[in-house]
Amino acid sequence: MSTSTPDQELKDRHRALWSLGDYPAVAAEVIAETGQVLVDAARIRPGETVLDVAAGSGNASIPAAIAGASVVASDLTPSLLEAGRARAEGLDLDLTWREADAEALPFDDASFDVAISCVGIMFAPHHQDAADELVRVVRPGGRIALLSWTPTGFIGKMLGTMRPFIPPPPPGTQPPPLWGDEEHVRTLLGDRVKDVHAERRTLRVERFADGRAFLDFFKTTYGPTIMAYRAVADNPQREAELDQTVVRLADEYAPEPGVLEWEYLLMTATRA
Ligand SMILES: C[S@@+](CC[C@H](N)C(=O)[O-])C[C@H]1O[C@@H](n2cnc3c(N)ncnc32)[C@H](O)[C@@H]1O
Secondary structure, three states: OOOOOHHHHHHHHHHHHHHOOOHHHHHHHOOHHHHHHHHHHOOOOOOOEEEEEOOOOOOOHHHHHHOOOEEEEEEOOHHHHHHHHHHHOOOOOOEEEEEOEOOEOOOOOOOEEEEEEEOOHHHOOOHHHHHHHHHHOEEEEEEEEEEEEOOOOHHHHHHHHHHHHOOOOOOOOOOHHHHHOHHHHHHHHHHHEEEEEEEEEEEEEOOOOOHHHHHHHHHHHOHHHHHHHHHOOOOHHHHHHHHHHHHHHHHHOOOEOOEEEEEEEEEEEEEO
16 A cells, blocks of 8 residues: 655656756756856855755755855755766865755754755745745845746746646646746745845846757756656647747747847845
């Protein structure tokens, strides 16, 4: 008899999703700039203790450790942590890799100076639980810095566009791009933080000639996209529809040939 709870099954599915393809290639070849942007926004100083939530292969953890911090890179997906560990090998950084669910962090209250998450915590399905954990592990006076795709930017729109093609998520879960909505995040963090600053910025992606090239890459590297294509694999017409929808959308976010612009929300706050 299986003893796993529905939440464990959901997390198992998410772990499997993020193990698909080659997410470390997405982080390194497409969005690498975001990790450094987040570390700069968090004003990370040498000697500080930093938790990176949903760190993946270390897109933000590695720059944070290079800035001189003592960093714990935590993530649900062990294969991504492994990829990060391999990437950081030989760099002589104070960096540890720890499997952890953002909604149940295995760390004491107030045990970090800073918590960061780069397009990471947004993928934990229960937003309030994840926000509560984030706040809990930061010491009073410590800092929180988050970088999340906005609902109106390209990745937010793409996730929404793919939704009708995949089986519906379980009740009680919330869509990731809501973390890119300033008011939503202010509500999640509540009066447990002060000095909240939010700014929308755009990542300029020059990795793809056009929307089609973007899709070809994401179809083989990015878990959520791979999963959507698996869901339509036995229906060529739906697959063609999904191709067309994503390419058209990607091209809408191309202000000039060879450039895609993806909006994100950068938020910083101090733990009250
Ligand atoms: C888009 S990736 C971002 C990874 C990394 N922060 C970066 O900037 O490249 C999303 C990450 O969220 C992680 N993730 C999803 N659900 C999670 C959860 N409940 N707890 C912890 N990590 C989670 C995935 O394993 C994946 O590494």
